[in-house]
Amino acid sequence: xxxxxxxxxxxxxxxxxxxxxxxxxxxxxxxxxxxxxxxxxxxxxxxxxxxxxxxxxxxxxxxxxxxxxxxxxxxxxxxxxxxxxxxxxxxxxxxxxxxxxxxxxxxxxxxxxxxxxxxxxxxxxxxxxxxxxxxxxxxxxxxxxxxxxxxxxxxxxxxxxxxxxxxxxxxxxxxxxxxxxxxxxxxxxxxxxxxxxxxxxxxxxxxxxxxxxxxxxxxxxxxxxxxxxxxxxxxxxxxxxxxxxxxxxxxxxxxxxxxxxxxxxxxxxxxxxxxxxxxxxxxxxxxxxxxxxxxxxxxxxxxxxxxxxxxxxxxxxxxxxxxxxxxxxxxxxxxxxxxxxxxxxxxxxxxxxxxxxxxxxxxx
Numbered sequence: 001x002x003x004x005x006x007x008x009x010x011x012x013x014x015x016x017x018x019x020x021x022x023x024x025x026x027x028x029x030x031x032x033x034x035x036x037x038x039x040x041x042x043x044x045x046x047x048x049x050x051x052x053x054x055x056x057x058x059x060x061x062x063x064x065x066x067x068x069x070x071x072x073x074x075x076x077x078x079x080x081x082x083x084x085x086x087x088x089x090x091x092x093x094x095x096x097x098x099x100x101x102x103x104x105x106x107x108x109x110x111x112x113x114x115x116x117x118x119x120x121x122x123x124x125x126x127x128x129x130x131x132x133x134x135x136x137x138x139x140x141x142x143x144x145x146x147x148x149x150x151x152x153x154x155x156x157x158x159x160x161x162x163x164x165x166x167x168x169x170x171x172x173x174x175x176x177x178x179x180x181x182x183x184x185x186x187x188x189x190x191x192x193x194x195x196x197x198x199x200x201x202x203x204x205x206x207x208x209x210x211x212x213x214x215x216x217x218x219x220x221x222x223x224x225x226x227x228x229x230x231x232x233x234x235x236x237x238x239x240x241x242x243x244x245x246x247x248x249x250x251x252x253x254x255x256x257x258x259x260x261x262x263x264x265x266x267x268x269x270x271x272x273x274x275x276x277x278x279x280x281x282x283x284x285x286x287x288x289x290x291x292x293x294x295x296x297x298x299x300x301x302x303x304x305x306x307x308x309x310x311x312x313x314x315x316x317x318x319x320x321x322x323x324x325x326x327x328x329x330x331x332x333x334x335x336x337x338x339x340x341x342x343x344x345x346x347x348x349x350x351x352x353x354x355x356x357x358x359x360x361x362x363x364x
Contacts, residue, residue, distance in 0.1 A: 001304075001307070001308055002018065002304075002307045002308075003018075003307070004017060004018050004019050004300060004303055004304060004307070004314055004330065005017050005019075005327075005330075005331060006018055007050075008281075008312060008313065010051060010257055010258060010281055010312075010313070011168075011169065011221065011257040011258075012168075012220055013051070013094055015050035015051055015094065015313070016048075016050055017048075017049075017327055018307065018312065018314055019049055019050050019303075019313070019314060019315075019316065019327055019330075020049060020050060020051045020052075020053060020313050020314065020315040020316070021046055021049040021051070021052040021053065021315070021316070021317075021320040022053060022285060022315040022316060022317040022320070023053040023054060023055050023056055023098040023171065023173075023225075024055055024317050024318075024320075024321065024345075025055050025056055025066075025069060025346070026042070026055060026345060026346065026353065027067070027068040027069065027345075027346045027347070027348060028042070028068065028348055028349075028353065029068050029069060029070040029071075029080075030068070031067070031068065032071075032074075032076065033057070033064070033068075033069060033070050033071030033077060034070075034071075034076050034077055034079075034080040035070055035077075035080035035081050035083065035084050036080070037083065038349075038350060038353065038354060039070075039084055040083050040084045040086075040087040040088075041354050042354050043084055043087065043088050043093070043095070044087040044088050044090070044091040044093070045091075045354060045358075046093070046324050046326070047088050047091035047092050047093025048092070048093070048325060048327045048328065049093065049326070049327060050094075050313065050327075051094050051095070051096065051313070052093055052094065052095045052096070053095070053096045053097075053098055053171050053223075053260075053315070054070075054081075054084070054095055054096065054098060054167070055070060055098065056069070056070070056098045056099070056173055056178075057069075057070040057071050057072040057077070057081075057097055057098065057099055057100065057158070057162075058070075058071045058072070058073065058099075058100060058101060058102065058158075059071075059072060059073055059099050059101060059154040059155050059157070060101070060151070060154040060158075061073070061112055061114055062106070062111055062114040062115075062116065062117055063100070063101035063102050063103070063106070063111075063151075063154075063179065064106055064110050064111040064114075065100075065102035065105050065106055065110065065178075066110060066128070066129050066130075067129065067130065068348065072097065072099065072161050072162055072165070073154065073157070073158055073161065077161065077165075078161050078164055078165045079165075081097065081162070081165035081166070081167070082164075082165045082166050084165075085165060085166030086166060089166065094168050095167050095168060096168060096169045096170055096171050096223065096257075097162040097165070097167045097169075097170050097171070098170070098172075098173050098225065099155060099158050099159065099162070099170050099171070099172055099173060099213075100173035100178050100179075101151065101154075101155070101173075101178060101179040101180070102116065102178055102179060103116065103117065103118040103140065103178055103179030103180075103182045103188075104116050104123070104124045104137070104140040104179075104182060104188070105124055105128070105137075105177060105178060106128065106140075107128040107130050107135060107137070107138060109130040109131060109132060109135065110128070110131075115138065115140070115141050116138060116140040116141070117140055117141050117142075117143045117151075117179075118141070118142065118143065118179065118182055118188065119142065119179075119182050119183045119188060119190075119191055119195065119196065119205070120140075120142050120188060120189055120190040120191055120196070121139050121140055121141065121142050122139075122140070122182075122187070122188045122190065123137055123138075123140075124137035124234050125137075125234040126233070126234060145193075148195065148205060148208075151179075151209075152205075152208050152209050152212045153212070155172065155209045155212060156212040156213050156216035158170075159213045159217045159221075159222070160216050160217060163217050163221065169217070169220070169223065169257055170213065170217065170221065170222055170223070171222075171223040171225050171258075172206075172209055172210055172213055172222065172223070172224050172225070173225050174206050174224055174226045174227075175225050175226050175227025175230060175262050176227050176230060176232045176233060176235075176262070177230075177232045177233025177234060177235045178233070180205065180206045180209065181235060182235075183195065183202055183203075183204075183205040183206060184202050184203060184206060184237070184243055184247070185202075185235055185236065185237045185243075186202070186237070186238065186239065187235065187236035187237065187238075188235065199242045199243045199246045200246055203243060203246050203247045206224075206247060207247070207250045207251060210222065210224055210251060210254065210256070211251075214254055214255075214256065219254050219255040219256050219257070220255065220256075220257055221257060222254075222256050222257055223256060223257045223259065223260055224251065224256060224258075224260065225260040225261075225262065226244060226247070226260070226261055226262065227262035227263065228240040228243075228244045228261070228262075228270055229263075230262055230263060240270060241269075241270060244270060244274065245270075245273055245277065248273075248274055248277050248278050249277060252277060252278065252279060255280070256280055257280070258281040258282065258283050258312075258313070259278050259280065259281070259282055259283070260284075260285065260315065261274060261282065261283070261284050261285065262285045263285060263286075263287045264285055264286060264287065264306055264311070265287050266284075266305055266306050266308070266309030266310075266311075271309070272309070275309065275310040275311070281312045281313065282310065282311050282312050282313075283311065283312065283313045283314070283315050284303075284306040284309075284311035284313070284314055284315070285314075285315040285316075285317070286299050286302035286303050286305070286306055286314065286316075287302065288302060291342070293338070293339075294318055294319060294336075294339065296335075296336065297330070297336075298316060298318075298319030298323065298326065298329075299314075299316050299319055300330050303316065318339050319336060321339060321345070322336065322337040322338060322339040322356050323336050323337050323356065323358075324356055324358050325359055325360070328358075328359060329359060332359070334359055334364070337356050340352045
């Protein structure tokens with residue numbers, strides 16, 4: 001049976017182990033979304049992961065979610081990310097970049113005055129953090145067909161920029177309540193045109209984005225992340241059993257690098273269906289306590305349950321945040337660093353970011 005330490009191929013990449021550092025927003029970019037030198041140090045510290053999927057970057061200005069979120073739609077963004085990929089490559093690592101459009105999760109104060117766009121004018125039932133603090137969300141503008149075509153093109157252009165910045169590939173974010181997930185879910189997609197209503201219609205935008213990105217940079221450089229049934233950011237889905245099988249079937253012939261399933265449960269029929277019908281590489285993110293503490297092994301046992309159920313790689317988030325040398329700690333059975341105050345995840349600066357100790361720091 002495969003373990004998290006076994007090598008594996010992903011597209012054209014040979015990965016030294018099956019542990020993936022999951023994409024996690026850390027709010028360390030500058031005000032224009034340009035990655036900072038501190039970010040280069042952070043990712044280079046974690047280069048022993050089989051693959052790093054870097055935090056979500058927006059493909060256009062209107063897709064911006066919160067302050068200090070990275071982006072990938074200007075030359076300055078490319079230059080900033082290139083410093084990150086150079087540092088990770090020098091440390092022996094491999095990186096994909098996640099591309100994410102916020103949809104209704106945004107605010108004019110975060111996007112240069114642009115009003116959020118979404119499948120339908122359905123209000124996010126929460127506040128939005130802005131440079132002026134938390135503010136009520138605004139009702140998004142329903143996307144026209146021109147908006148849809150432009151957004152698809154923006155995803156493809158962002159993927160080309162990511163490759164120019166030195167990433168081995170990109171992951172399209174289709175989960176956690178952001179724009180693509182909003183199209184998939186009936187609670188946020190009330191459209192009556194070709195992009196709403198039936199499952200086949202609601203998957204259409206996601207399929208168009210993924211196919212455009214694959215055409216732009218090659219399918220072997222492209223992954224898709226999905227989050228069936230995840231309720232983050234006010235989401236509600238009542239027909240995951242029809243939507244996600246339809247999505248998997250629609251993309252099964254694309255030759256994508258991977259499909260990444262969030263909060264995967266190997267005992268659930270939907271996960272089993274996805275594994276059976278997705279013939280490519282499957283990355284699974286295990287169900288771990290949230291917001292409670294991580295298990296002592298950081299999720300390794302649950303990850304290996306997923307490998308036994310057919311996953312090819314396992315993505316972990318918080319364990320990588322607190323343990324730059326997570327792979328070595330798990331290999332040795334060494335204790336893991338506890339994750340510090342969750343607030344440090346998003347406040348900027350080195351504390352709770354690049355100052356977690358390694359075994360080498362302790363002389364072990």
